Amino acid sequence: MLGCASLGGLFAPVSDGDARRTLDAAWLGGVRAFDTAPHYGVGLSEERLGRFLAELPTDDVTVSSKVGRILVETDDDVEGVDGFFGTPRRTRVRDDSREGVRRSVSDTLARLGRSRLDVALVHDPEGHEPQVLDEAYPALEELRSEGLVGAIGIGTKVADVATWFVERADLDCVMIAGSCSLLGDDAAEALFPECSRRGVSVIVAGVYKSGVLADPRPGAHVDYEAAPPDLLEKVTRIRTVCERHGVPLPAAALQFVLRHDVVSAVVVGAANAREAADNLEFFDVDVPDELFDELAYLDLAPAPPGRRDRAL
Numbered sequence: 001m002l003g004c005a006s007l008g009g010l011f012a013p014v015s016d017g018d019a020r021r022t023l024d025a026a027w028l029g030g031v032r033a034f035d036t037a038p039h040y041g042v043g044l045s046e047e048r049l050g051r052f053l054a055e056l057p058t059d060d061v062t063v064s065s066k067v068g069r070i071l072v073e074t075d076d077d078v079e080g081v082d083g084f085f086g087t088p089r090r091t092r093v094r095d096d097s098r099e100g101v102r103r104s105v106s107d108t109l110a111r112l113g114r115s116r117l118d119v120a121l122v123h124d125p126e127g128h129e130p131q132v133l134d135e136a137y138p139a140l141e142e143l144r145s146e147g148l149v150g151a152i153g154i155g156t157k158v159a160d161v162a163t164w165f166v167e168r169a170d171l172d173c174v175m176i177a178g179s180c181s182l183l184g185d186d187a188a189e190a191l192f193p194e195c196s197r198r199g200v201s202v203i204v205a206g207v208y209k210s211g212v213l214a215d216p217r218p219g220a221h222v223d224y225e226a227a228p229p230d231l232l233e234k235v236t237r238i239r240t241v242c243e244r245h246g247v248p249l250p251a252a253a254l255q256f257v258l259r260h261d262v263v264s265a266v267v268v269g270a271a272n273a274r275e276a277a278d279n280l281e282f283f284d285v286d287v288p289d290e291l292f293d294e295l296a297y298l299d300l301a302p303a304p305p306g307r308r309d310r311a312l
Contacts, residue, residue: 032062034063051113071107097135117148157177183209203264
């Protein structure tokens with residue numbers, strides 16, 4: 001699944017042409033699933049994805065987006081707000097009410113130019129759990145029964161929050177970002193077993209931890225912030241082990257996640273066409289068990305889960 005945050009100008013502005021070339025590269029590589037959100041570039045990501053899909057036969061496409069933030073026009077300077085650049089002049093307003101969820105889905109469908117959203121997730125529910133459970137989740141159930149959305153769930157960076165919702169709501173899926181990676185596997189402790197017991201699909205995002213596991217250069221990001229020197233040093237050591245086994249660091253990061261049997265799909269972002277093509281190649285790299293065993297032995301990464309087949 002192509003993560004489309006970068007299409008909204010995450011960390012740096014992205015031109016319409018570069019966004020289109022990124023989408024073209026993913027499509028030509030066989031990607032037919034796309035994850036976006038109103039939050040990504042205050043709607044810019046959804047608009048660009050919508051224009052792209054409007055020109056293509058999209059019967060077999062899966063589009064995931066999110067609710068929880070309403071977009072409002074503003075005259076304020078929004079450059080760099082929440083890490084997005086080159087965006088429209090809009091601001092985000094948190095709204096987990098029934099009316100807010102219905103408006104969010106309606107606005108998203110308009111930006112995407114679609115009549116139905118395949119996956120609808122409550123975005124970043126941490127700190128808003130009671131209202132999300134009592135209002136946003138029932139609203140998504142209504143929209144699902146009306147045929148306006150397909151699968152419903154939540155998308156969060158916090159494994160404990162995801163587990164809390166899985167235990168209390170009849171979710172179709174959970175998207176967990178950054179909590180399952182070579183730098184930490186918190187989601188495997190309680191969330192993954194609970195999802196397995198309840199038949200909830202797991203979508204993992206943030207496998208590169210905002211980029212540091214793709215390229216640990218100075219200035220790299222981790223969880224949307226500048227990576228500290230000690231973390232850069234650790235990731236550099238991980239990369240050295242990977243290189244000794246003839247494996248690119250991003251391929252190891254990606255395939256570590258896919259070894260969890262409960263993971264049904266992975267979201268991988270790309271800032272340009274080259275990254276989109278490279279990500280697809282990383283799925284096919286032969287990553288030996290010994291690599292993950294060595295990383296765990298050196299206390300550089302969590303113990304490796306079992307193997308699983310490729311998932312897009």
